[in-house]
Amino acid sequence: MTTYKTFDYILVILFVTTTIILLLANTPHETIIIFCLFYALAFSVISLILKKNYIKSTNKINEILKKISEKYDIEKHNNFENKITELNKLQKEIENLKTNQRDKTLKMIYENLEKTTVRLTEELTNTKIFKINRNEFLGNVAHELRTPICAIQLSLETLINGAVKDDNVNTDFLKRALSHTNRLSELSNDLINISELEAGMKLSKRYLRINYLINEVVNSLHFISSSRKVEIETNFQIKDSTQVFCDSDAIKQVMMNLIDNAIKYTPEGGKILITTTSVDGEIFISVRDSGMGIPQEDIPRIFERFYRVDKTRSRDMGGSGLGLSIVKHIIELHNSKITVESKVGEGTEFKFGLPV
Ligand code: ADP
DSSP states (O other), rough: HHHHHHHHHHHHHHHHHHHHHHHHHTTTTTHHHHHHHHHHHHHHHHHHHHHHHHHHHHHHHHHHHHOOOOOOOOTTOOOOHHHHHHHHHHHHHHHHHHHHOOOHHHHHHHHHHHHHHHHHHHHHHHHHHHHOOOOOOOHHHHHHHHHHHHHHHHHHHHHHHHHHOTTHHHHHHHHHHHHHHHHHHHHHHHHHHHHHHTOOOOOOEEEEHEEEEEEHHHTHHHHHHHHTTTTEEEOOOTTTTTEEEEEEEHHHHHHHHHHHHHHHHHHTTTTTEEEEEEEEEEEEEEEEEEOOOOTTTGGGGTTTTTOSHHHHHHHHTOOOSSSHHHHHHHHHHTOEEEEEEEEEETTTEEEEEOOO
């Protein structure tokens, strides 16, 4: 538009000055009239050509906008791969139009359209990943639910079909059903937890004495650790009065999951050491065990939902496969991160920091 208007102004100024010069030079009136007619004709032709180019470009832009709005209906389309390829093609076409366009305003419009297609491609890619993850998650949940439900069903059916009258087995079947019900309940609690965390649950942070919190968790797990003959030791290198800024329930859950895992994956006679240290104004908490360890290739994946190194062992121990994923979420909500070091056959150490 700017070029088009500028051109208009130049032609008008040129026309006015030439006419004034011709008048001042006492040019015969017929010549001035012929000049005016010629000038008007030339002016109309040039304007027409420019306008035609402009109309062509606006039609093209309209067409592109229509294409974009149709392609970007995420709800309507599931074929993300095709949509992304088409958007990439459209982006290249816009890039060409932009390069060949000399009008500044049109160039800017093409530039914005190009940016829009880039952003839409990114959003389509993210939505695609999100849908894949969601489907994978739902598949995993269904799979995790199926095992305990089938086991409960089988126990109850066996009891109904006569085992209920057999005093040698009836209690066993009931215990089996109860243990799988506990597993279902643990799984549903973990699922609720993870969905709350992923939905952006608000933490209620306050200052609390971390050594006391750890002792509380250790005491609550004492029964399990002693029944598995695993010793838990604490080494607090910070004063008992030291306070950290965190959500009490959430950090208790982190400690519970880490120590519970350490107990589960450490053989009888093993040891767990919990340490608190202070480094550069930050408090670090470490849970180290002398257990089976984690193979190096599995370490990057253990925080994924439902990822287990040894699937059978984890399920037998009653693990939902969501514990470390919950831990990671909570630590990240405290603007910190959790690290893990492990050696197969020697043990594992999980460590994270909290602000003072
Ligand atoms: P699970 O309920 O299976 O324990 P988690 O998310 O808590 O699920 O842990 C994921 C996997 O990481 C476990 O299945 C186990 O293979 C591995 N893991 C976690 N903690 C330890 C540990 N202290 N020692 C060895 N392996 C561990």
